Amino acid sequence: MHLVARRAADFGVEIEGNVRFNLPTAMRRKDAIVGGIVNGIYSALDRRKEAIDFVRGEARFVNEHEIDTGDRRISFGKAIIAVGARNATPPIDGLADVDYLTNRTALQLSALPGRLVIIGGGYIGIEFAQMYARFGTQVTLLGRNRHLAPGEDSDLSDLLADYLREEGMVVHTSAPVVRVRQNGSEKTVTARVDGQETDFVCNAMLVAAGRVGNTDTLGLAQAGVESGAQGFVTVDAGLQSSQPHIWAIGDVKGGLMFTHVATYDGPLAALNAVKGLGRTVDYRVVPRAIFSSPTLAAVGLTEVQAREAGYEIKVGTVSADGGRSKAIGDTRGRLKAVVKADDGEILGFHILAPHGDDLLHEAVTAMYDHGGIDRIAKSIHVHPTLSELVKSAARAAR
Amino acid sequence: MNYDYDLLVIDAGQGGLPAAHMAANLGAKVALIERDEVGGT
Numbered sequence: 001m002h003l004v005a006r007r008a009a010d011f012g013v014e015i016e017g018n019v020r021f022n023l024p025t026a027m028r029r030k031d032a033i034v035g036g037i038v039n040g041i042y043s044a045l046d047r048r049k050e051a052i053d054f055v056r057g058e059a060r061f062v063n064e065h066e067i068d069t070g071d072r073r074i075s076f077g078k079a080i081i082a083v084g085a086r087n088a089t090p091p092i093d094g095l096a097d098v099d100y101l102t103n104r105t106a107l108q109l110s111a112l113p114g115r116l117v118i119i120g121g122g123y124i125g126i127e128f129a130q131m132y133a134r135f136g137t138q139v140t141l142l143g144r145n146r147h148l149a150p151g152e153d154s155d156l157s158d159l160l161a162d163y164l165r166e167e168g169m170v171v172h173t174s175a176p177v178v179r180v181r182q183n184g185s186e187k188t189v190t191a192r193v194d195g196q197e198t199d200f201v202c203n204a205m206l207v208a209a210g211r212v213g214n215t216d217t218l219g220l221a222q223a224g225v226e227s228g229a230q231g232f233v234t235v236d237a238g239l240q241s242s243q244p245h246i247w248a249i250g251d252v253k254g255g256l257m258f259t260h261v262a263t264y265d266g267p268l269a270a271l272n273a274v275k276g277l278g279r280t281v282d283y284r285v286v287p288r289a290i291f292s293s294p295t296l297a298a299v300g301l302t303e304v305q306a307r308e309a310g311y312e313i314k315v316g317t318v319s320a321d322g323g324r325s326k327a328i329g330d331t332r333g334r335l336k337a338v339v340k341a342d343d344g345e346i347l348g349f350h351i352l353a354p355h356g357d358d359l360l361h362e363a364v365t366a367m368y369d370h371g372g373i374d375r376i377a378k379s380i381h382v383h384p385t386l387s388e389l390v391k392s393a394a395r396a397a398r
Numbered sequence: 399m400n401y402d403y404d405l406l407v408i409d410a411g412q413g414g415l416p417a418a419h420m421a422a423n424l425g426a427k428v429a430l431i432e433r434d435e436v437g438g439t
Contacts, residue, residue, distance in 0.1 A: 034437070041415060041436045051422035058433035059408045065401060067408075067431070074429055076406035077399075080421075082414030084438055218408070250413030250438075259438070262413030270420035273405055 003134055003293075010329060021135050023112050030107070061223035064243065078245045078273045081225070081233055082266070083218060085251035088210035088230065090119070093179035098187055100180075101206040103128065113137050113204030117189045119177050120208035121148040123290040126160070128206055130292050133169045140170040140200050142177055142191050144209065149290055153302045153336055155317075156352040160296055163332055170200075180205065213252045230254065237280040239269045247273055256286050285367045287360050294320065294333040295356035299364050300348030303338050312341040316373075316397025320353035323384040330354045335393035337363070337373060344372040344398065351393075355386055362390050373397050403429040411438025 005019040045054050057069030066075045087102045089095065101109075103124045116132050118125045121143020129141040141148075141164065148171070149157040161171050175191045182188075189200045213231035220227050226234045226242035232254030239247045247269040250262030261283070271277045289297040306313045320333030333353035339346050349363030366375045376394035381387045407418040410432040418430040 038435060038437050041410070044415075044419075045410075045430070045436075048419065048422055051426075051428060052418050053403070053429045054410070055429055055431040056433075057431055059406075059431045065399070067406065069431060074403065074406060074431075075401040076403045076429065077401045078404065079406040079408065080414065080417050081408050082411055082417060083409045084411050084413075214409075249417060250411065259412045262411065262438070263416055266413045266415065266417035267420040270405070270417045270424065270426075274421050274424040274426045 007329065021112075023135060024110060026135075027108070027110070058217065060217060061219035061225075064223050064245075067219075079223075079247070080266075080269050080273060081215075081218070081241070081246065081248040081252055082250050082262070083214040083252050084262075085211040085213050085232075085254075085257055087124075087208060088212045090177075090207065090209040092119070092177050092207075094181050095207070098180045098182040098205065100187075101204060103206075103208060106132075106206050109204075113202070115202040116140070116204045116206060117142065117187070117200045117202040118206045118208060119189065120206075120210075121145060121150070121171075121173060122208065123149060124208035125206070126164070126290055126292050126296075128208065129169055129171075130164060130167070133164075133167055137204075138168075140189075140202070141172070142175045142189070142200070143171075143173045144176045146174050148173060149296060151302075152290075152296060152298055153350040154304075156296060156298075156334055156336065156350055159332075159334060160290075160292060160294075160352055163294070164292075211251065211254075211257060213254065215252060228254070238272050238278055239265055239281060240272065245273075256283060256288075258286070258288060261286060285364060287364045289357035289360065291357065294330065294352055294354050296352050297356035297360040298348065298350045299360055300346065300367055301338060302348055302350065303336065306338050306347045311347060313347065314339050314341050314344075314397050316393050316395065318389065318392045318396050320389055322386070322389050322392070324386050324388065325354060327384065328354060335389055337376075337393045337397035339373045339397045344374060345370055346373055346376075349390075349393075351390070353386065353389055359386055359390050362387065403427050405429075406431065409433065409438075410436040413438075 059067040115138045117140045129139045133139040147154040147157045175193045177191045179190045215231040224243045233248035235253045249265035249269045251257040287299040316337040321331035325331045336350040338348035381391045404426040405421045407414045407430045421428045
């Protein structure tokens, strides 16, 4: 919004006076949107109160068929664990003695930090870095891995890192943090950058380096439910835990930690728990997106992953510079289609472009039933739309 | 064995909520427990 206001003159919109960003107002708007969603959930639960008893409390297993909620015990035939995950506390020297933000608290600030250092170059780090930089904070983003957004196509994530730098952020990759210190409200983050220990001084620090399951107070052992590293519940392909009458869904099982995976898991686990249907999850086609600008969105295998898996592939790469992107004033980005060389089946699709999160679903639906690249390459797309970029990438992969 | 509920869903986030609704649709007696705020993070 702020960026658009500053660029308004390019579009012939003249603004007299200064354009300012008001954080408390933005936070109130966010809270109102979230509040509306929460109220909708309570209304839906209220309509089902005959069938669903909503209980306020923290569950702790006391045995295989009972939990303690703090003020009473509840017995159950079967259970579904859906307690989610939270930010990990990485083993960084001094972290325990420093005040730092998490993805939760960083959305509850009442004043903009002047200088913010973000530890972690994954999706949370990237999204918060760009958001606060656009609000007006000086942001430094420190990623431990060679590329931002590890696991995504590195050509695209490197390009995104360049865009973040062009917007004024300091971005370092291959930059593990070795220690943090606090003196008053001032914090110093020391990272190894190009082999040299380098200090980054800031007044706010966000730690977004890994996730852990929210199972530490759940008493999994009392219920005979096994968990692995970082407190994630171990499940089979039917989302069943080591205890046959207990299932786990969403982030708490680790792996693909997306809301849309949790939403997919929920009904499937319920079918298995209530009806014993023995359904198994199919995670072959799980789309993902980093809500940066431009958006980095992807589904399926990257070029590197497809080659490692032994596929002979064709890759179609195009720039995101098209008619519509020129019109909206953002031509940054690149799209990449990865297809099987012999029959053109789509193995992966990677989009760094405005609205890449929405654009991706053409490839998602095609991949769902093993569709070939011609579905996208040969079908007529509306002109002028960003979807023409998806078609161009598909044509380049034929 | 008689239990208070056929199915207990622990936490009302974006996975627990559709799980509880589906189980209720299937006729199960469901308890949904939440320690914080519904909707997840």
